[in-house]
Amino acid sequence: MRWLRGLRRQETTPTRLISVAVLTAVALAITFILPPVANSQLAGGAAITIVILGLSWLIGWSGQISLGNSGFMAVGAYAAGIWAHHHATTPLIFTFALATVVGGLSGLVVAIPSTRLRGPYLAGMTLAFSAAITPLAQNFSSVTGGEGGIFFNTLTTPGWFQHLFSGVDATINANAQWTADLAVMTAGVTFFIMANLFHSRTGRAMRLVRDNDVAAELMGVNLSRTRTFAFVVAASFAGLGGALFSLINATVRPETFPLTLSITLLTLMVLGGIGTLSGAVIGGIVYSFSTNLVSHINSLTGVNPASNLGANMQGIIFGVLLILTMLFAPRGIAGLGIKAVNLRHSRAVLASDENVN
Amino acid sequence: MIRVSDLSVNYGAIRALRNVSFEATPGKITAVLGANGAGKTTLLRAISGLVTPQTGTILLGEQSLARVATENIARMGVAHVPEGRGVIEELTVEENLRLGALASKVNISEGIEAQYAQFPVLGDRRRKYCGTLSGGERQMLAMARALIARPKVLLLDEPSLGLAPQVTAELMKTILSACESENLTVILVEQNAKSALRISHDAVVLHLGAVVASGSAAEVAADEDLRRYYLGLVEE
Amino acid sequence: MSSFLTSSFMSNIFGGLAQGVIYSLVALSLVIIWQSTHVLNFAQGAMAMFATYVGMTQIDRGLSYWWCVILSVVVGMAFGGITERVLIRPLYGKPEINPIVVMVGFLGVIEAVTTAIWTSTSRNIAAPFSQIYFKAGGKLVLLSPFIIFQIILAVVIMMLVAALFRFTRLGLQLRASALAPEVARLLGVRVNRMLTIGWMLSAGVGSIAAVILASGSFGLFPTNMDGVFVAGFIAAAVGGLDSPVGAIAGGLIIGLTEQFVLAYWSPSVAPLGGMIVLVAVLMIRPHGIFTRSVSRRV
Numbered sequence: 068m069r070w071l072r073g074l075r076r077q078e079t080t081p082t083r084l085i086s087v088a089v090l091t092a093v094a095l096a097i098t099f100i101l102p103p104v105a106n107s108q109l110a111g112g113a114a115i116t117i118v119i120l121g122l123s124w125l126i127g128w129s130g131q132i133s134l135g136n137s138g139f140m141a142v143g144a145y146a147a148g149i150w151a152h153h154h155a156t157t158p159l160i161f162t163f164a165l166a167t168v169v170g171g172l173s174g175l176v177v178a179i180p181s182t183r184l185r186g187p188y189l190a191g192m193t194l195a196f197s198a199a200i201t202p203l204a205q206n207f208s209s210v211t212g213g214e215g216g217i218f219f220n221t222l223t224t225p226g227w228f229q230h231l232f233s234g235v236d237a238t239i240n241a242n243a244q245w246t247a248d249l250a251v252m253t254a255g256v257t258f259f260i261m262a263n264l265f266h267s268r269t270g271r272a273m274r275l276v277r278d279n280d281v282a283a284e285l286m287g288v289n290l291s292r293t294r295t296f297a298f299v300v301a302a303s304f305a306g307l308g309g310a311l312f313s314l315i316n317a318t319v320r321p322e323t324f325p326l327t328l329s330i331t332l333l334t335l336m337v338l339g340g341i342g343t344l345s346g347a348v349i350g351g352i353v354y355s356f357s358t359n360l361v362s363h364i365n366s367l368t369g370v371n372p373a374s375n376l377g378a379n380m381q382g383i384i385f386g387v388l389l390i391l392t393m394l395f396a397p398r399g400i401a402g403l404g405i406k407a408v409n410l411r412h413s414r415a416v417l418a419s420d421e422n423v424n
Numbered sequence: 425m426i427r428v429s430d431l432s433v434n435y436g437a438i439r440a441l442r443n444v445s446f447e448a449t450p451g452k453i454t455a456v457l458g459a460n461g462a463g464k465t466t467l468l469r470a471i472s473g474l475v476t477p478q479t480g481t482i483l484l485g486e487q488s489l490a491r492v493a494t495e496n497i498a499r500m501g502v503a504h505v506p507e508g509r510g511v512i513e514e515l516t517v518e519e520n521l522r523l524g525a526l527a528s529k530v531n532i533s534e535g536i537e538a539q540y541a542q543f544p545v546l547g548d549r550r551r552k553y554c555g556t557l558s559g560g561e562r563q564m565l566a567m568a569r570a571l572i573a574r575p576k577v578l579l580l581d582e583p584s585l586g587l588a589p590q591v592t593a594e595l596m597k598t599i600l601s602a603c604e605s606e607n608l609t610v611i612l613v614e615q616n617a618k619s620a621l622r623i624s625h626d627a628v629v630l631h632l633g634a635v636v637a638s639g640s641a642a643e644v645a646a647d648e649d650l651r652r653y654y655l656g657l658v659e660e
Numbered sequence: 661m662s663s664f665l666t667s668s669f670m671s672n673i674f675g676g677l678a679q680g681v682i683y684s685l686v687a688l689s690l691v692i693i694w695q696s697t698h699v700l701n702f703a704q705g706a707m708a709m710f711a712t713y714v715g716m717t718q719i720d721r722g723l724s725y726w727w728c729v730i731l732s733v734v735v736g737m738a739f740g741g742i743t744e745r746v747l748i749r750p751l752y753g754k755p756e757i758n759p760i761v762v763m764v765g766f767l768g769v770i771e772a773v774t775t776a777i778w779t780s781t782s783r784n785i786a787a788p789f790s791q792i793y794f795k796a797g798g799k800l801v802l803l804s805p806f807i808i809f810q811i812i813l814a815v816v817i818m819m820l821v822a823a824l825f826r827f828t829r830l831g832l833q834l835r836a837s838a839l840a841p842e843v844a845r846l847l848g849v850r851v852n853r854m855l856t857i858g859w860m861l862s863a864g865v866g867s868i869a870a871v872i873l874a875s876g877s878f879g880l881f882p883t884n885m886d887g888v889f890v891a892g893f894i895a896a897a898v899g900g901l902d903s904p905v906g907a908i909a910g911g912l913i914i915g916l917t918e919q920f921v922l923a924y925w926s927p928s929v930a931p932l933g934g935m936i937v938l939v940a941v942l943m944i945r946p947h948g949i950f951t952r953s954v955s956r957r958v
Contacts, residue, residue: 132757134702134764180939183946186756187700188901191893194702195938198890199931206928326886330768337761375776382772389765393758394750472846498848510843512836523836526829527848569847 083262091255098247106243107315112355113250114311119336119347120261121304127342128270129297130277132186135177135193136305137328138200141321143170143306145204148217148319163253163310170306171299178298182291197329201321216320246315253311254351257304262344264300273297327382334389340401349400357381425449425609426471426577431480433466433633440466442634443480448626450576453603453610455624455641457617457655462630464613465507468579471611472504473497484577499527503570504579511562511569513555517546520554524569539568560591567595571602577609578602584616592616596623617655621645629654663797671802672919678807680915681814685869686885686892687899687907688818689862694901696838696858698756699748702763705889706770707743707863708870709882711736713778715867716785716874725788733867740863741856748859749852774882782884787875810872817868818908821861825904834858887931891918894934898941900948909950913937 094113098106122136146169147162181192204211211217264270275283276293284290313319335354340346353360361381365372370380396403426448433441441463448454456464469475471482473494482489489497498504512520521539525532540547543564549557554565563583570578580599584592600623603610614620621627627644629637637650644650651657664670686705693701701707715732719725747766751759789806825831836844837854845851873888874880895914899906914934921933941949 126757132760180943184942187694187760188897188942188946190702190760191700191890191897192935192938192942195890195894195931195935198887199929199935202928202931206926326883327768327771330764333761333764334768341757375779379772379776382768383776386765386767386769386772389768390747390762393761393765394747397754397758474842474845494845495848495850498846504846506843506846510840510846512840512843514839515832515835519832519835522829523832523844523847523849526833573848 080263084259087255087259087262090258091251094251094255095248098244098251101244101247103243106247108355108358110243110247110250110315111312112351112353113247113254114308114315115332115335115354116254116308116347116351117257117311118305118308118332119339119350120257120344121301121308122332122336123339123342123344123347124261124264124273124304125297125301126336128265128273128277129294131182131294131297132190133193133298133301134190134329134333135196136301136332137324137326138177138193138197139170139173139302139305140309140312140328141197141200141204141324142173142302143167143309144313144319144323145211145217146170146306147310148313149210152217159249163307166310167303167307170309171303173306174299174302175295177302178295182294182298194326194329197324198326201324205321212319214321216318216323218318250311250315253307257307258344258348261304261347265344269293269296330389331385334385336399337389337392337397338399340399341397343399343401346399346401357385360384425485426611427481427483428467428471429481429483431467431470431482432478433463433470433475434478435475440633441470441477442632444630444633444635445480446628446635446638448577448609448611450609451604451607452625453600453612453623455617455620455627455644456611456613456630457615457620457627457644458630459654459656460615461632463633464630465581466633467630468504468506468581468611468613471497471579472502495527498573501573501576502579503573503575503577505566505570505581505583507581507585509562509566509583511554511557511565514553516551516553517557517565518550520565520569521546521572524572528573530572530574535572535574539572542571543568559586560588560595563587563591563595564598567598567602571606574606575608577611579611579613581613582615583612584614584619592619596620599623617657663799665796665801666799668923671800672923673916674802674807675923676916676919677912678810678915679919680912681811682869682873682888682911683891683895683915684908684911685814685817685865685872686888687895687911688821688904689866689869690892690896691899691901691904691907692821692858692862692865694896695904696834696855697744697748697752699751699759699763700893700901701862702760702889703743703766703770704862704866705870705885705892706767706774707739708736708866709880709885710770710774711739711863711867712870712874712880713774716871716880717778717783719785725786728785729868729871732871733864736867736870737860737864740859740861740866743863744856744859749855771882778882780882782879782881784879785871785874791877806876810876813868813872817865821865822904824861830857834861890931891915891934894938896948898938898948900945900951903948903950906948906950910948 098109101109118136118140122133125131125133143166147166150157150165151162177193177196181189184192205213272283272288272293275286276288276290280290313323316323335350336346338353339348339350361384362372364384365377365380370377392399429445431441431444432439444467446454456467458464466475470477471489473489473492484500484502487500515523518536521536522532525535540550545561546565546568549561554562557565583595587595596619599610599612602608612620612624621641621644624641627639627641628635629644629650631654636654637644637647690701690704693699712732714735716728718728718731723731743766747762748759751762787806787809789809791804791806793804794801825835833844833849834854834857836847836849837851838858841851869888870885873884878884891914892911895910896907898913899910914937917933917937918930922930
């Protein structure tokens with residue numbers, strides 16, 4: 068925790084780069100130890116981390132409440148899926164870039180009417196967007212594969228990766244470690260970008276817009292442009308995360324992006340700590356091992372995992388966690404961590420509002 | 425009657441009231457005077473339970489008002505006309521009056537008719553939304569709405585604010601006659617010390633949250649220093 | 661005349677109104693809560709769905725349809741009151757994201773618990789009205805006794821709510837508490853109690869919407885109110901979250917829009933139709949059609 072906190076202040080871009088690189092390397096090393104199941108869970112968590120980074124930026128830093136990020140994920144995933152389906156030989160990095168850009172564009176489309184809205188209006192509007200996006204995908208089934216979705220079956224592990232780790236299977240969904248490594252590296256890159264964004268001029272302007280839009284406007288910040296920018300960034304992160312997420316599952320399907328995914332994202336973000344970099348990572352880790360966590364709780368409480376209650380335990384636990392966190396520790400795990408480390412300065416930290424990251 | 429003793433109220437680090445003590449007796453108007461920020465409004469809000477005092481007691485008759493909820497204080501017979509009059513603009517004149525009578529035991533329609541008799545202008549406007557009323561009409565409505573529940577205590581916060589001098593004079597007469605005919609305990613917070621002192625029996629002068637003078641209205645009005653330094657009543 | 665009734669245009673009007681009244685009820689229930697507590701209740705649909713499960717499944721135990729409806733509403737109201745006391749009351753005065761997050765979490769809990777208890781299988785609740793369409797001159801009119809019942813019930817509920825707010829002592833206190841809570845307290849109104857009652861009323865209205873939805877061809881399943889909630893929210897935002905009349909009008913507008921999109925384009929893009937209306941309205945009036953003031957309140 069203290070380590071991640073090092074990324075917060077008085078850090079320059081090079082030191083941030085080193086920190087993120089070390090962190091990523093540690094995560095990559097871990098993928099060599101983990102069994103395949105855990106690796107694919109880790110990959111999912113890394114993809115979700117990217118989405119939460121964007122969401123945390125949007126909600127925590129620009130103060131715009133979005134329930135539409137599962138929709139942006141779907142947009143990115145479909146962009147990647149449709150492209151990869153027709154152009155199997157394109158380098159993966161291009162497919163991801165495409166998902167990021169298309170995701171960002173969808174964010175722009177939503178932002179144009181939405182940035183004039185506040186609070187609950189905005190939340191409802193973005194919820195409506197994510198509710199409308201998957202039926203829309205199903206509607207154009209000739210392109211999107213309808214209910215069945217699109218398979219990423221033709222992607223292969225790049226040659227250099229196979230050389231680096233001999234014995235790596237060439238097909239993507241057969242090797243969990245390669246997907247985990249890919250996801251962790253992508254998450255590392257996005258984390259670095261977001262860490263810089265948080266501390267950039269734009270980041271500071273964003274917080275000013277959130278806390279006092281009148282003052283921001285007086286200081287020459289263009290409100291609607293700043294808010295739109297926040298949306299576009301969050302949506303492109305979600306687009307990238309969504310593409311990665313689908314790649315791990317080797318398919319893009321409407322059912323991957325239900326409305327409840329928005330709830331899950333919100334839970335993970337709040338649990339980790341709204342508007343914090345470390346919180347996004349914590350959220351991703353929690354997501355990775357939520358299945359294990361839930362089955363552990365099931366076995367602790369003696370609930371049969373195959374029973375109706377067992378099957379819905381995750382939804383119940385996530386919802387309850389979200390409510391309890393918001394009621395009793397609204398700054399999430401990252402907030403608690405900061406409190407513990409800064410016991411002596413705890414009063415000052417608490418007084419300086421919610422946005423300690 | 426209202427007996428305030430040793431009352432202190434803090435807003436965070438700011439001490440809005442410091443050890444304030446005074447009494448307001450039935451059938452009399454007690455003026456609470458002082459400059460902006462002297463703590464006058466806070467005093468009324470403390471009596472109504474809208475702010476929680478750090479120390480001190482407030483007695484209504486023999487009953488302590490400590491930890492009594494605002495709505496229950498109102499139901500015990502303390503009517504409070506807040507700053508800006510508190511007329512609900514989105515409701516009609518009659519609805520505002522009805523609201524004033526709801527929590528009391530008075531017969532609502534009789535009570536409303538009695539107020540219309542007292543303030544004929546309100547009767548003429550009974551179906552109008554209060555957003556359309558003038559300042560003077562709003563003040564009358566606020567008075568009528570407070571009096572309809574037949575309170576024992578009437579707290580008035582800057583009733584003359586924004587009113588023309590003739591309207592203010594009219595209002596002060598109304599307050600005095602209500603006080604005398606109903607044997608009301610009136611606490612009148614005013615910046616306009618001149619018109620307040622004209623009808624008040626007693627006066628308390630607050631400065632930066634503390635009582636600097638109290639006594640009969642005549643004594644306070646006659647004190648040259650008070651007039652000059654605390655009440656801004658200097659005649660050239 | 662009969663050819664007019666059986667025309668596809670009129671069919672769409674009937675279909676849109678039938679769906680629209682459900683949206684209107686949900687929108688109205690959202691507005692009641694919004695006015696009094698400035699919370700947009702994201703769990704509104706799920707709460708109503710849960711109450712409908714508790715109430716309407718008593719049919720299995722031999723209770724009559726009507727008693728089940730009443731039970732659903734009573735359960736819904738109790739649920740609303742408890743929710744306000746336990747989950748919302750600690751959040752008054754907190755940043756506006758807090759109640760949103762809490763209610764989104766609550767939505768997740770309710771749906772998961774409902775699925776755990778009753779499974780996700782859809783079930784039909786048989787209303788004592790035929791769902792078979794009327795015929796005029798040998799052709800179908802897209803109106804059935806059930807649809808007529810659905811529209812009448814919704815309208816009666818709206819009128820009852822309007823009358824309650826307009827003409828009763830309770831309604832006056834509810835309005836005063838929403839408009840000026842501090843003044844209301846100074847006049848002896850028990851504002852906290854009014855907030856709880858507001859949530860109860862709102863949840864009751866929502867339950868009626870869920871009961872109607874479940875009794876029709878849509879059926880009852882744990883997520884059956886999700887789409888309806890979204891449409892109801894859009895309706896409320898189109899009308900303006902401050903305006904009950906706007907909520908009802910907004911519901912009808914969204915219901916009709918969806919029906920026409922569905923009929924002339926495709927069922928799966930129907931939700932998009934409502935959203936486009938919302939975007940169009942909000943571009944022109946960011947606080948909805950029926951709000952009086954344009955000052956920023958949200």
